[in-house]
Amino acid sequence: MPAAGAVLLVIVMLIVLALxxxxxxxxxxxxxxxxxxxxxxxxxxxxxxxSAPVNDVVTDINANLDAGVDLLEGLLVRKAGxxxxxxxxxxxxxxxxxxxxxxxxxxxTATPPRIxxxxxxxxxxxxxxxxxxPIAMANPAxxxxxxVEGGSRAARMLYPEGRQEHAENLPRSPVIGTDAxxxxxxxxxxxxxxxxxxxx
Amino acid sequence: xxLWWIGDIVLLxxxxxxxxxxLHGVLGAAxxxxxxxxxxxxxxxxxxxxLDAVPLLLTTQDQVRQTVAVVADYGGSLDxxxxxxx
Numbered sequence: 001m002p003a004a005g006a007v008l009l010v011i012v013m014l015i016v017l018a019l020x021x022x023x024x025x026x027x028x029x030x031x032x033x034x035x036x037x038x039x040x041x042x043x044x045x046x047x048x049x050x051s052a053p054v055n056d057v058v059t060d061i062n063a064n065l066d067a068g069v070d071l072l073e074g075l076l077v078r079k080a081g082x083x084x085x086x087x088x089x090x091x092x093x094x095x096x097x098x099x100x101x102x103x104x105x106x107x108x109t110a111t112p113p114r115i116x117x118x119x120x121x122x123x124x125x126x127x128x129x130x131x132x133x134p135i136a137m138a139n140p141a142x143x144x145x146x147x148v149e150g151g152s153r154a155a156r157m158l159y160p161e162g163r164q165e166h167a168e169n170l171p172r173s174p175v176i177g178t179d180a181x182x183x184x185x186x187x188x189x190x191x192x193x194x195x196x197x198x199x200x
Numbered sequence: 201x202x203l204w205w206i207g208d209i210v211l212l213x214x215x216x217x218x219x220x221x222x223l224h225g226v227l228g229a230a231x232x233x234x235x236x237x238x239x240x241x242x243x244x245x246x247x248x249x250x251l252d253a254v255p256l257l258l259t260t261q262d263q264v265r266q267t268v269a270v271v272a273d274y275g276g277s278l279d280x281x282x283x284x285x286x
Binding site: 002004005007008011012014015018019022023025026029030032033036037039040042043044046047050051053054057058060061064065067068071072075077078079080081084 | 201204205207208211212215216219220223224226227230231233234237238240241243244245247248251252254257258260261264265267268271272275278279282283284285
């Protein structure tokens with residue numbers, strides 16, 4: 001065998017050896033990948049299995065909660081009226097009246113009365129129980145919130161005015177007396193004998 | 201004889217380095233996938249463990265039903281007790 005042939009054989013053996021080493025290493029790496037993918041598939045399978053009923057359960061919970069919300073909103077509107085219901089909700093959750101009630105699309109455009117500015121949250125909670133709630137009878141923390149017998153301004157302030165129905169400040173009473181800034185002429189007929197009409 | 205030597209040189213200087221380079225690239229790519237797959241497997245296992253509380257949703261569902269039923273009864277009583285606004 002010529003020397004060139006022997007060298008050729010050695011080189012080919014080197015190539016084959018390199019192929020064997022690298023391919024075996026690659027096979028080992030691919031087996032690790034396959035084992036890892038088996039774990040992944042098992043984990044994903046568990047996730048799919050565990051999350052399968054979630055959609056139905058959550059949908060059912062939402063349906064029940066929607067029914068409860070509709071029931072409470074309907075009851076509140078029926079018992080308190082749309083305006084007062086909006087005012088009560090807006091008093092408890094400021095800004096909530098802008099969204100309105102879900103079952104009453106027109107409620108979003110209504111103007112809620114300013115109940116929250118007059119009554120406290122605790123009173124509003126009582127008021128939610130009904131229009132007959134003792135919202136003005138007594139307050140454990142102090143005096144009554146408004147005079148139920150004589151006062152009407154607080155009640156009138158609950159509702160926004162469509163137009164100005166009264167002056168914000170009444171005109172001041174005129175100053176009278178000798179040192180008054182404005183002196184009025186004394187009428188001569190005041191205190192004088194009453195004129196008598198000629199007899200017929 | 202000269203052609204034999206030329207072939208040997210080509211094999212030694214061109215073919216063998218090319219084969220080693222290509223196989224080394226394949227092996228490097230295969231080995232780089234292994235840690236990624238292990239991380240994905242760990243995340244999948246953690247995600248599966250996080251969903252262990254899903255059966256509690258059934259309890260939540262039952263309690264929501266009971267609560268809404270109680271609220272409905274309470275609302276019905278209020279509807280009877282209180283007068284309507286209009």
